[in-house]
Amino acid sequence: MKRIFYALIALLLPLLLFSSCRNGRLNFFSWEDELALKDEVHEQIVADSLTHTFLPEEKYAGVYTHLRAICNKLSYSAKAKKNNMPIQWSIYVLQDDNTVNAFSIPGGGIYIYTGLLRFVKNEAELAGIMAHEMAHVYCRHATSALSKQLGVSLFFSLLEGITDTDINVFGDVAANTLLLKFSRDDEREADKYAVDYLAGTDYDIGEFITFFRDLEQLEREEQAIESESLQNVLEFYSTHPNPQNRIENIKKEWSRRGNPHGKTFANEYKEWLKKLPKPQTEIATSR
Numbered sequence: 001m002k003r004i005f006y007a008l009i010a011l012l013l014p015l016l017l018f019s020s021c022r023n024g025r026l027n028f029f030s031w032e033d034e035l036a037l038k039d040e041v042h043e044q045i046v047a048d049s050l051t052h053t054f055l056p057e058e059k060y061a062g063v064y065t066h067l068r069a070i071c072n073k074l075s076y077s078a079k080a081k082k083n084n085m086p087i088q089w090s091i092y093v094l095q096d097d098n099t100v101n102a103f104s105i106p107g108g109g110i111y112i113y114t115g116l117l118r119f120v121k122n123e124a125e126l127a128g129i130m131a132h133e134m135a136h137v138y139c140r141h142a143t144s145a146l147s148k149q150l151g152v153s154l155f156f157s158l159l160e161g162i163t164d165t166d167i168n169v170f171g172d173v174a175a176n177t178l179l180l181k182f183s184r185d186d187e188r189e190a191d192k193y194a195v196d197y198l199a200g201t202d203y204d205i206g207e208f209i210t211f212f213r214d215l216e217q218l219e220r221e222e223q224a225i226e227s228e229s230l231q232n233v234l235e236f237y238s239t240h241p242n243p244q245n246r247i248e249n250i251k252k253e254w255s256r257r258g259n260p261h262g263k264t265f266a267n268e269y270k271e272w273l274k275k276l277p278k279p280q281t282e283i284a285t286s287r
Helices: 002-018 031-047 061-075 116-118 125-141 143-160 166-177 184-199 206-222 228-239 245-254 266-273
Strands: 091-095 102-105 109-113
Touching: 002 031, 031 091, 031 102, 031 109, 031 143, 061 091, 061 125, 061 184, 061 266, 091 116, 091 125, 102 245, 109 116, 109 125, 125 143, 125 184, 125 206, 125 266, 143 184, 184 206, 206 245
Parallel strands: 091 109
Antiparallel strands: 102 109
């Protein structure tokens, strides 16, 4: 095992020193590596049954069919197609009405909590969030962050000598980094590309901004008291850093395209929500 690990270091160190991804960020993972990571990370998420409860597709096929339709519309937009990466998107719904969040993993896995589905007001808002998560995958933000963290670990392992414990730590770092929050630069880039993807569809880009305004408003209303609603907001911010100028950056990207307005599909969205299980809490349905 240790010989394999040394061989891995020999391969990765030159890449660590001289490689970078297309946007200037270090990344020594190939796209094939990301596809493999997609399966591995998904298995970890499934195994963590105490934290994640999957909405069964066999019982709620209509929910999954519509989410895939939104994803397909975004992936076929003119801007998204320019990425030229063979992504087979996998959509999963996590049943938790008290968690307003969504996240993505390398290779094209997108996970959406029922709390988020109930929080947004229309399909255009949800499309903006999904476009943002898709942008993280297209930009390969997770493996870029992993490359940086593993690079530091490998460097100090070489200086201090590698033990079997170090090898185990290496594996833990690889597993855990993929689910950490992205940097503000990553979030800014994902927002920018999300606007690009939305611009190639009939969705109203302005609703992407509305979602963050509503989230901030909820935070202001609830921050003075201990409440589940505030925990919802904090959960979203735990994996999505929210600098004060984030809304302004999205507005600028939208403005550069002439502030085009599209459809919200609000009525259709309300009907589609009826396909979800009965709400678990009153708070989750307050909007």
